[in-house]
Amino acid sequence: MSFTLDQIKTFRKLDYPPDLYQFDTIAAGIEDGFEHVSDEDIEFFHHQGYLVVKDAFNTAEIESAVEGIHNLIEKKYSDFRGVQIEPKLLKQVDDLTPSQYRNAVRKVYNYLDYEPLLKEIFYAPKLLQIVAQMIDAQPVHLQDMALLKPAGFGTEKPWHQDCAYFNFSLGETVVGVWIALDEATANNGCMHVIPGSHKAPQLHFKKRDWQICDTDIDRDKDVLVPLNPGSVLFFDGMIHHGTAANHSDQQRWALQFHYRSINAVNITAEERLEIFGAEGKDVTC
Ligand SMILES: O=C(O)CCC(=O)C(=O)O
Numbered sequence: 001m002s003f004t005l006d007q008i009k010t011f012r013k014l015d016y017p018p019d020l021y022q023f024d025t026i027a028a029g030i031e032d033g034f035e036h037v038s039d040e041d042i043e044f045f046h047h048q049g050y051l052v053v054k055d056a057f058n059t060a061e062i063e064s065a066v067e068g069i070h071n072l073i074e075k076k077y078s079d080f081r082g083v084q085i086e087p088k089l090l091k092q093v094d095d096l097t098p099s100q101y102r103n104a105v106r107k108v109y110n111y112l113d114y115e116p117l118l119k120e121i122f123y124a125p126k127l128l129q130i131v132a133q134m135i136d137a138q139p140v141h142l143q144d145m146a147l148l149k150p151a152g153f154g155t156e157k158p159w160h161q162d163c164a165y166f167n168f169s170l171g172e173t174v175v176g177v178w179i180a181l182d183e184a185t186a187n188n189g190c191m192h193v194i195p196g197s198h199k200a201p202q203l204h205f206k207k208r209d210w211q212i213c214d215t216d217i218d219r220d221k222d223v224l225v226p227l228n229p230g231s232v233l234f235f236d237g238m239i240h241h242g243t244a245a246n247h248s249d250q251q252r253w254a255l256q257f258h259y260r261s262i263n264a265v266n267i268t269a270e271e272r273l274e275i276f277g278a279e280g281k282d283v284t285c
Pocket of ligand 1: 147149157162189240241243254256
């Protein structure tokens, strides 16, 4: 049995300002896949910090990715540990039925060495070819995740810059690739980006997550990125982005990959926090 409406209501408290995400401006995108991405589009990516490519993966490729995620959640690989459920349900994880557990998964990560169906899409030549142009060097694996926003109570991912999580110096472009596996809409928690916000690091705070302060977000510039399954959002690792809670009755599954340049330089966590951390800087949020 899945969750009852009463259960869903108790998981669903909104814990951020209702106008933190804006829904008026919708991202435009390149039609019909990667082969239509031009040099001007790569320029657009560098200026604006994001690029949308519609219908980049076909139905068979998306079904195969979904099957890969099911394999991981349903424990096909006995020593795989990269499954995280919705934080709000953590306390009752042992009481969930198998179907409730499946519907409560929020994140699956570090799976490339386990699931060949997902490794295939991570290293798809047609995708890497675009990423290489954006990075202007050989792309190297940085992170692999599947981000699943459960229907009814999927939590927000507050505004942040992904590079605030990565121990690499800021000289080289990090590319995030977000691939919709379901229809991602304004209602079920599609991506939001702030164009042009990738040019400088922003202080992060430990609030609802490791995030940018709600009051430091240029909400008027929020661009919504609804995507149909198989469409892709490329985003610079420095762009301000986030996703609102999913209170709709539609789940929202996506893959999120990150690639760095082969030339990227490692830094320590302390050096990263010198750049992105608010600690000791006499600022509050
Ligand atoms: O897919 C989502 O809900 C947000 C993902 C995201 O921005 C992240 O994990 O960096």
